[in-house]
Amino acid sequence: MDGSSGILDNCRYVKQRVKAWAYAYRMTNDTKWVDRTWSELQNAVSDSFGPNNSTKWNPSHFLDTAEMTAAFAIAYDWLNDALTSDQKSSIMSSMITYGLSQGIHGYQNANSGDFSGWWANDITGNWNCVCNSGMTLGALAILGDDQSGTAEQILSLSIPNALTGCALAFSTDGTWKETANYWYFGTTGHAEMSSALLTATGSEFGLLTTNPSTNLTGFYHMFVSGFGSLFNYGDHGPNKYSATANSMLLYGDYYKHPEYVLFQRDQHDAPEPWSMFWYDPTVAGAFWDNMPLDHFFNDELDQWASFRSSWTDENALYVAIKAGQLQNHQTHNDLDLGDFVLDALGTRWAGELGSGDYNSFEYFLSDAQDAVRWLYYRKRTEGQNTILVNKANQNVNAQPKILNSGSTNDAQGSSTVYTVPDSSTAFWTADLTSGYNDTTSFKRGIRTINKRRQVLLQDDITASEGIMWRMHTNATVSVDSSGTSATLQIGDQKLQMQILNAPSGATITTAEPVRFSDDPALPDNAVDSPNPGVTVVVISLPAGTYSLQVLFNPQWSGMSSSDFVTPPSVAIDSWSLTSHN
Incomplete structure (x- = not known):
């Protein structure tokens, strides 16, 4: 309803x-x-x-x-x-x-x-x-x-x-x-x-x-x-x-x-x-024939990007990420600058929670900063796959900026079987600083590497309050003894994630997908939507300046550990198509 x-x-x-x-x-x-x-x-x-x-x-x-x-x-x-x-x-x-x-x-x-x-x-x-x-x-x-x-x-x-x-x-x-x-x-x-x-x-x-x-x-x-x-x-x-x-x-x-x-x-x-x-039955051919793997959508209201490694392989890589304005979406959006999803091996590893309860008090009434809508977990910044600063919601008046983006402009041919070229890559970077209080600078970038078999997500940030990296997943999450690497598993498929060049004290932990105990209170008698089967992967850092780099390695069939690469550390401002070769 x-x-x-x-x-x-x-x-x-x-x-x-x-x-x-x-x-x-x-x-x-x-x-x-x-x-x-x-x-x-x-x-x-x-x-x-x-x-x-x-x-x-x-x-x-x-x-x-x-x-x-x-x-x-x-x-x-x-x-x-x-x-x-x-x-x-x-x-x-x-x-x-x-x-x-x-x-x-x-x-x-x-x-x-x-x-x-x-x-x-x-x-x-x-x-x-x-x-x-x-x-x-x-x-x-x-x-x-x-x-x-x-x-x-x-x-x-x-x-x-x-x-x-x-x-x-x-x-x-x-x-x-x-x-x-x-x-x-x-x-x-x-x-x-x-x-x-x-x-x-x-x-x-x-x-x-x-x-x-x-x-x-x-x-x-x-x-x-x-x-x-x-x-x-x-x-x-x-x-x-x-x-x-x-x-x-x-x-x-x-x-x-x-x-x-x-x-x-x-x-x-x-x-x-x-x-x-x-439907015109005379139309013939394949939609994927000469279809680019990547696309950048740069309207200031939306600002998002989409990458993939194939149009026809259901086990292929798919990554999408967004910035965009946080108002003027007919009160259907979230506070979600920097939010992303990641698919591989026929599985969604980083996912979305979707709608809250449409009958919740004042759910649609306003998208102003103090709107009741932003009290519900699925709409709050903490309910997205992005960064929190001081555990606070993002600013609804944010004006994020796309800094740079690039693609090797690979396109699939007429065959359903596609081999990704060795040099194939795509990246997208954005300045999200305006979305945050207590933050001097925040730039987020994402890119594919190693023939689109791995994904690097990087946050270059300076904040005067605590920083929290968050990602929602349906996977079982096992953190290794170092605390800087974790294995995510759904069914018999696995993905490994790793903090590269981990800042001092940075470790991967997990949390329940619920509001913080010190969040502003919900309206009287309001109940938040439950999120069963979801785990939040968390990386927490104290105030400071960081380059937080998280590498995602889907465990592809036939790919050994030596086939994965560790990319160099490059400031987001210096990203290019060849910066991580």
């Missing part, structure tokens, strides 16, 4: 069902699918579903209303030739009463706070896309049949608003402004609305062209995808009952990016009705 919503999952489940059953009817002409869909729609307007008034579809949390309106619109359109006049009249009446009229009320009461925040408050994110899309689908479905003028009125409001909200949710580098998971909800709404307008009117009304960076978002999705999991920073959202990555198929076709289509067509969420409309 999302915030105060009680029926968002229900509405999306109805939409998922209606899409499937209406599509089955279009493919088979078997009216049993019409009958089953009609029963589903009747239930959604029955006395037992929501209050018996115009707020039945919960417009106070307008996502619910929008998704249910979209479900009814799909049924009205796809089953139109099989529905009776009474059934069509009933569906239209329900859409107008419980959906479109509520949308008009929201559009026209921006200052009242009466379920209008999804469009009136500069929402460049999934709310604007999903809500405007649901209203648009509903209006287009009954346009020509509706004698009340509601459909025309909705379109005069939804399209202009989507152009100033939804269409601008893509950053200049294609990154979705919320999180990698909310990309699914936002782009599903954006693609549904764009496609509906194109098929109904022949025009997308600027939804696909107003923002010149929209065409880049397929690359964002590809590079934010690791092997089995996303670089899933921030909130991951509610259930994706009706949200998929099939927007990639529409974008790939519209923007002439066949690699988007080829990437998505084999994904687990590809087989659903939208793909039957948006």
